[in-house]
Amino acid sequence: MKRTIRSNISLIAVAVLFLWMKTYIVYKTSFNMDIENALQEFILLINPLSFIMLAMGIGFLFKTDKTRNRYLLFTSFLLTFLLYANVVFYRFFNDFITMPLLFQTSNFADLGNSVTEEFNLFDILYFADVIILFLLLKFKPSIVKFRPMSKMNRRAYFLSAVAIMFLNLGLAEVERPQLLTRTFDREMLVKNIGTFNYHIYDVFLQSKSSAQRALADGSELTEIENFADAKFAEQDDELFGIAKGKNLIMVSVESTQAFVLNNEVNGQEITPFLNDFAKESLNFTNFYHQTGQGKTSDAEFLTENSIYPLSRGAVFFTHSGNEFTSMAEKLAENGYYSNAMHANNKSFWNRDIMYKSLGYERFYEVSDYNVTEDNSVNWGMKDVPFFEQSVGLMKDMPQPFYSKMITLTNHHPFYYDEEDKMIDEYNSNSGTLNRYFVTVRYTDESLKRFVEELKASGLYEDSVIVLYGDHYGISENHNEAMSQYLGKEVTPFVSAELQKVPFMIHIPGVDGKEISTVGGQVDVRPTLLHLLGIETKGDIQFGQDLLSEEHESFAAFRDGRFITEDYVYADNKCWDKETEQPTDNSYCEPYIEKAATELSYSDRVIYGDLLRFYDPDSAKKEE
DSSP states (O other): OHHHHHHHHHHHHHHHHHHHHHHHHHHHHHSOOOOOSHHHHHHHHHTTHHHHHHHHHGGGGOOSHHHHHHHHHHHHHHHHHHHHHHHHHHHHHSSOOOHHHHTOHHHHHHHHHHHHTTOOGGGGGGGHHHHHHHHHHHHOTTTTOOOOOOHHHHHHHHHHHHHHHHHHHHHHHHHSTTGGGOTTOHHHHHHHHOHHHHHHHHHHHHHHHHHHHHHOOTHHHHHHHHHHHHHOOOOOTTTTTTTTTOEEEEEEETTOOGGGTTOEETTEESOHHHHHHHHTSEEETTEEOOOOTTHHHHHHHHHHHSOOOOSSSOHHHHTTTSOOOOHHHHHHHTTOEEEEEOSSOTTGGGHHHHHHHHTOSEEEOGGGSOOOSTTEETTEEOHHHHHHHHHHHHTTSOSSEEEEEEOOSSOTTOOOOGGGOOSOOOOSSOHHHHHHHHHHHHHHHHHHHHHHHHHHHTOGGGEEEEEEEOSOSSOGGGHHHHHHHHTSOOOHHHHHHTTBOOEEEEOTTOOOEEEOOOEEGGGHHHHHHHHTTOOOTTSOOSOOOTTSTTOOOEEEOTTSOEEESSEEEETTEEEETTTTEEEOGGGTHHHHHHHHHHHHHHHHHHHTTGGGGOOHHHHHHHO
C-alpha cells in the first residue's frame, strides 16, 4: 500500500518539492528581507507551499500522462519565470512587480541597458529544477511515473494545502496584525504570504481599484477637502509673490541624491557647481523624494499636483485620464506658457498622454531636438547638448513661461563616454556605485553650463530656477558598497536618510539661505506657487508651503516610512536622529496614523478620480 501511494504522488511531489525549496532559497539569496525571529523564518519557509501544492495539484484533473506532464512542466516554468522576473526587478528597484507595471509595456523597449545590466550568466540556475524535471520526464520516466490517485487521497492532498494556507495566514496575522491592510509595504506581504500569493492579492487590489472609480461620487471629496483645508499652511507675507511674473524653470535632476553634495570621491569634488549654486539659492537640506514604482514620473506627479503617487504602478499609466489641478494648469490660468522638455521618446512613462491631462500646452520631446549618436549615451541625449538646445527653444517662448525639464545622463546603469569623465570612478564591489559618481559629476557640469547659457541669452534675471532630485540613484542592493563609501553601516535609519535629494530655488535678487525644515516633493507645488504670488488655499493638496512658519516638519514615504524633525520611522522601528539608534516607538506613534491617513486620502483621490467633482470656483466662494 505504501509503495502504491508513493508512486501515485511521486511526480507532483518532485515538482512541488523542487519549486518550494527553490523559492525559499531565492528568498534567502536574492531578496534583502530582514528576518527578526524564528517565527518569521518559519513563515518564510512555509508561505510558498500552499500555493505551489494547489497549482500543481490541478494535474490530478488530467486523465492522460502526456497532458499532465506538459501541465506540470509548464506550470513549473511559469512560476519560476514569475519568481525570476521579481528577482531581476528587485535587483534594480529593490521592490516587487505589481500588476499595473505589467501593463507598462511601452516602457520595456526603453529600459534597455538598465534591465540587461541586471542579468548574469549564473541566472540559468534559477531554472535548474525545471531543466531537471524535463530531463527526468524525457529520459527517466519510470522515476517520476504518475498513476491515478484515489478520491480520498486527492481530498487529503488538497485539504493539506488549504490547512497550510490557513496556518500561514494565521501565523502571519500573529506576527503582523492587519497585514493585508498595509498594502504599501510589499516586502512585508511577500515575507508573510509569499511571492505567489502576493501576486494573487495584487490582482485583487487591481480589480478593486478599477471598481473604485465607477462607484465614486462627489460626497467622498468633502471629507478630503476638509482635511486639505485643515492642513493648509498660511504663506509668509514677506515671501508671497516675491517672484511674481518671473519665468519658472524647474529641472528634474535624474537619480541625484543629496549625499553627493559637498562631498568628494578619491579626493575630487563631486558637485562643485551645485555646492556653489546652493549658497545663492533657497536650499532645503532636509528634503526627501517620495516616489514609488513610477520613479521619475512619480516625482513629476508629486511636484505638479501635491498628491502622493500610488504604491503600485505609476499614476502616469494607471490614471492618465483622471482630472487634475496641476501646477502647469494653475500657472496657465495666470498667463504662463506651460511646457515640458525631455529629449526622450514621448510615450515613455506615457508622458504624451499624461501631459495633456496635466494641462501642458507643449511637450518638447525627442523630435524637437537634434539627437545624434555623437551627443547621446546610455538612455539618450546627453545633458549638456540637451540644455544648450533647450535654451534655444526657450528664447522663442512667450513670457512668462513655465518649463519643466528632465535630465537623462545620470540614469542607471550610469554609463558614460570617456570624453565626459571629469573624475575617477570609485573603487568598490559595485560597478553601479563606482560609475554613479562620474555621471553625477557630468550632470553637475551640465547644470553649470545651463546657467551660463541662461545668462548669455538674457533669460537668467527673469527666471526662477528650481533644481530637485527626482529619486534615489543607488538602491539598497548596493548597501555594502555604500557602507564602504560612507564609512558606516547602512542601517534602516541611514537608508531612510539616504532618500534625501537636492531641492534648490534660485530667485534673482533674493539672497541664498539654508532651510532645514523637513519636507518632500509633495510640498513643492504650494511652495513655488506662493513665491509666484498664486494663492493655493482651497486646493486639494497634501503638501504645505515649506517657507511657511506653520509648515510641519514631516515627510511620508510611499512605503510607510516617514521623517520628522527628531525621528525617523523605518523597518517598523522609531529611530532617534541624534543617536541614529532605535528608541521607544511611542515617539513615532502619533505620526504613524498621520502618514497612513494622508496616503489613504491621496489614494482615494486617484482611484476614485475625485477631482472630477472638484469645483475650484465654488471652493473660493466658500472662503
